Structures are given as structure tokens and as C-alpha cells.
Amino acid sequence: MQMRVGIDISAIQYNRGVSRYTSNLVRALYEHKHDVALKLFGASFRQRAVLQTFAKKTCPTALSRILPHPARIMDIVWNQFHVFSPERLLGKMDVFHSWEVQPPLQHAALVSTIHDLAMLRFPKTTDPTVLAMNERSWKYLKKEAKAVIAVSEVTKKDIIELLQIDPSKVFVVHEALTEESQQKVSVERKKELLAFFGLIKPYFLFVGTIEPRKNLKRLIQAWQPMKKEYDLVIAGAAGWENITQEDGLRIVGTVTNEELVALYAGAELLAYPSLYEGFGLPILDAFYHGIPVVTSNVSSMPELAGDAAVLVNPHEVESITIGLKRALEKKSYFTEKGKQRLQQFSWEKAAKQTIEVYRKASDAHRN
Known part of the structure; x- marks a missing residue:
């Protein structure tokens, strides 16, 4: 059965490792149209056109909504006040896959990827404002997420140890060559x-x-x-x-x-x-x-x-x-x-494993 999956592509604008993860995962998921119907969400004030172009070129048949808001605004709206569900823009979804800011969801299961917890391992070298935003995000995830994706076993261990998230909700999906x-x-x-x-x-x-x-x-x-x-x-x-x-x-x-x-x-x-x-x-x-x-x-x-x-x-x-x-x-x-x-790493493998996480999260949400 095809799942309706919303995914936050805002990270693509930053030209970092998390950007490549997002773009490559979305490309791979889009090839699985029989499993998932993608719906793309994004927000950026200065790089909105970058996100719009990516959505149009990479997923031409997918519904996309890119807002002209910076990350600071999304942190306030989602992480702090927990208002304005992306379901208002994207319609009904079974799963919403988030990243740095966590949306309030009425019907969809929340899934999020955590790439590392360097901010907690090395707090003295972290921008206090960025750390505070992520701490709000992690607090909400611990309460509301049906599944958390870790990109390595080490990150999974950190999520369980440092964030105290239920181990049964944490799944490892390795990245691959971009x-x-x-x-x-x-x-x-x-x-x-x-x-x-x-x-x-x-x-x-x-x-x-x-x-x-x-x-x-x-x-x-x-x-x-x-x-x-x-x-x-x-x-x-x-x-x-x-x-x-x-x-x-x-x-x-x-x-x-x-x-x-x-x-x-x-x-x-x-x-x-x-x-x-x-x-x-x-x-x-x-x-x-x-x-x-x-x-x-x-x-x-x-x-x-x-x-x-x-x-x-x-x-x-x-x-x-x-x-x-x-x-x-x-x-x-x-x-x-x-x-x-x-050869042991591929985005095709990552996409299949991610879809399986979506299914588990959706089932947990319904039950």
C-alpha cells in the first residue's frame, strides 16, 4: 500500500553533509512511487529559489510547498509554539519526515533523522543559540516521534544515551556515496x-x-x-x-x-x-x-x-x-x-530501509 510521506527538504540550502543526505535520499525515495507518494516541504528566506528548483527538477510530480521563512521563524513556530501543521499545506499524510525543527502533526506519524550529537559531545564549541534550538527539537522528538533515524550505530548509541529516547524507536540507516x-x-x-x-x-x-x-x-x-x-x-x-x-x-x-x-x-x-x-x-x-x-x-x-x-x-x-x-x-x-x-553502501538500500521505518512509524501511530 502506498504511503503519503511529507519530507522537510530545507537542509538542502546549506551545502553541507546534511544537505547531501537530504537531496540523495529524496532522489532515491522518489524512485519508489509504488511505495511512497512524496510531498515536499521547505522553508528559506534567502534560498527559497534553490529549494523550489530542487523540488521541481528532482520530483516533478510531487506536491511541494516552499515557504519564504528563515530557520529562526520555523524554530519559533514549530519548536517553541507548536503551531501550524504542514498538513495544512500538504494535505493528508501518513508520515512526516523532519530534520532540525519539529512540526505539530494532527494525523501523520513524526519521523526524524539525527545525524550526530556533536553539540552535546562538544558543547563549548557550539553556538548557544543553535544548541538551544536543537534542544527544543530533541525534547519534542522524545515526546512525539514515532521513529528516529540514526545514520550510524554510534549516533544511535548517542541518541539513546544522551537524549534518553526509547531504543525501540531508533533505527540505523547508513548514508551512501552522494x-x-x-x-x-x-x-x-x-x-x-x-x-x-x-x-x-x-x-x-x-x-x-x-x-x-x-x-x-x-x-x-x-x-x-x-x-x-x-x-x-x-x-x-x-x-x-x-x-x-x-x-x-x-x-x-x-x-x-x-x-x-x-x-x-x-x-x-x-x-x-x-x-x-x-x-x-x-x-x-x-x-x-x-x-x-x-x-x-x-x-x-x-x-x-x-x-x-x-x-x-x-x-x-x-x-x-x-x-x-x-x-x-x-x-x-x-x-x-x-x-x-x-559497494556496501547505496541510496537504494537507504531508501528501502527508510520506507520500512516509515511503515513501522505509521503502524505505531495508528495503534
Whole structure:
């Protein structure tokens, strides 16, 4: 029986990991028209057109309603006052799949995805306003959600431990390689982009926001013995950690999908010794682009990488250095293992598992 499913696509506007999760999941769900009839909801003041274009191009037959309101307004309307159900705009639904703000629902079952709880694990590096909004969201979820999707076993454990949500309501659905990561870039164009960034020497690549939990300061220390032969490239948004510039350290900032593809293709390896991740999409990106991965033996990284990456102790600089050297020495081995590991993740699989969560949530709501 086909379910009527509303889904909040507001996250797409932010060009972050959660954005790619949302866009790729929606694409995959839309292919299951015999199982679900999608209805798209979104809200943005500055990026409303982005959401409208995505809805029209990706799900042309789906009903969509995109409001001209910023996240701050939706937090007030939904998280604080619990008014204005999306059912007024989208009609009858069996399930509504939310993200950062939680709507009041009259008839539909509430399902939400939590990507990580870094805000609670690292509260000192979190914007108090953003933390407060999420705490309101989590409080409502604990009371009203019929199901919560975690993108890893580690995130599921955190949800149960830190939010005290009933374990029977928490389901793990892994993410997969995103469509954005598979953009085709010609050899000549890659050369142009690498030249644009001034990359002449071989280099290690880090991808992510510059913030303390990404462990960049230890990574930079671990790279020091190798900096004569290799540069270190940091690609990602400026966050709330200051990194001192030095010779060989290339901080390229936020990059386009095309630029990121070129950076992966030209790198010797991905250096990703993060202290905490809900999932870790750059690991799958590196597997796809055929470069070895050095990542942490904590949090979700071992769950995602398996034996296809060099796992290091992220708290020990020497361990990271040894890992970088080992990845270079056994580059072909880890490249092949990465390609094999990548096959275990797909958005088709994620869509089927998500639909099963919808069914369980809908059944629980009716009963």
C-alpha cells in the first residue's frame, strides 16, 4: 500500500553533509512511487529559489510547498509554539519526515533523522543559540516521534544515551556515496583547478569544517615530518578554530563540487583523524576517487571504513604520522579495499530501509 510521506527538504540550502543526505535520499525515495507518494516541504528566506528548483527538477510530480521563512521563524513556530501543521499545506499524510525543527502533526506519524550529537559531545564549541534550538527539537522528538533515524550505530548509541529516547524507536540507516561526489571532471579541467589552487607538490587532503573536533591541530603536527615532500590541503568552511598558516599548509576554504572532485583526484590520500563524526561522508568520497584513507579508530569511522582504511588513535600525533606513512606504503592495497567497501553502501538500500521505518512509524501511530 502506498504511503503519503511529507519530507522537510530545507537542509538542502546549506551545502553541507546534511544537505547531501537530504537531496540523495529524496532522489532515491522518489524512485519508489509504488511505495511512497512524496510531498515536499521547505522553508528559506534567502534560498527559497534553490529549494523550489530542487523540488521541481528532482520530483516533478510531487506536491511541494516552499515557504519564504528563515530557520529562526520555523524554530519559533514549530519548536517553541507548536503551531501550524504542514498538513495544512500538504494535505493528508501518513508520515512526516523532519530534520532540525519539529512540526505539530494532527494525523501523520513524526519521523526524524539525527545525524550526530556533536553539540552535546562538544558543547563549548557550539553556538548557544543553535544548541538551544536543537534542544527544543530533541525534547519534542522524545515526546512525539514515532521513529528516529540514526545514520550510524554510534549516533544511535548517542541518541539513546544522551537524549534518553526509547531504543525501540531508533533505527540505523547508513548514508551512501552522494550524487554530488560523482560529478565528472575532465583531466584538463582537473589540472586547471589544481593550478588555480597553486598545488604543485604531492599533497594530503582534509575535507571538513575547521573546528576542534576535526582534530586539525594534531593532524598538522603529524604532517610536520613529511612536509618537505607533501603539502597539506584543508578544504572546508571556516569554523570556530584558528589555524596558523605556514609553508605547505594550503587552506582553500569552501569549494564547489567540481573543485572538490579535482582535489580528491589529485590527492595522495585523505587524512581524516576526526575526534567525532555521526557518519563521515568524506571517507566514502575518497574510496570512490581511488585514494587511501587515514581515519580515526573512534566514533563512527571504524563502522564506516571497516578494514578498508588505516585506523589511527586521533589523540596521539605519532599514531597519525605512522598512519600517513602506512597509507602511502600500501596505497594500492587500501585503494582496492576502499572500492570494495564502497559497494556496501547505496541510496537504494537507504531508501528501502527508510520506507520500512516509515511503515513501522505509521503502524505505531495508528495503534
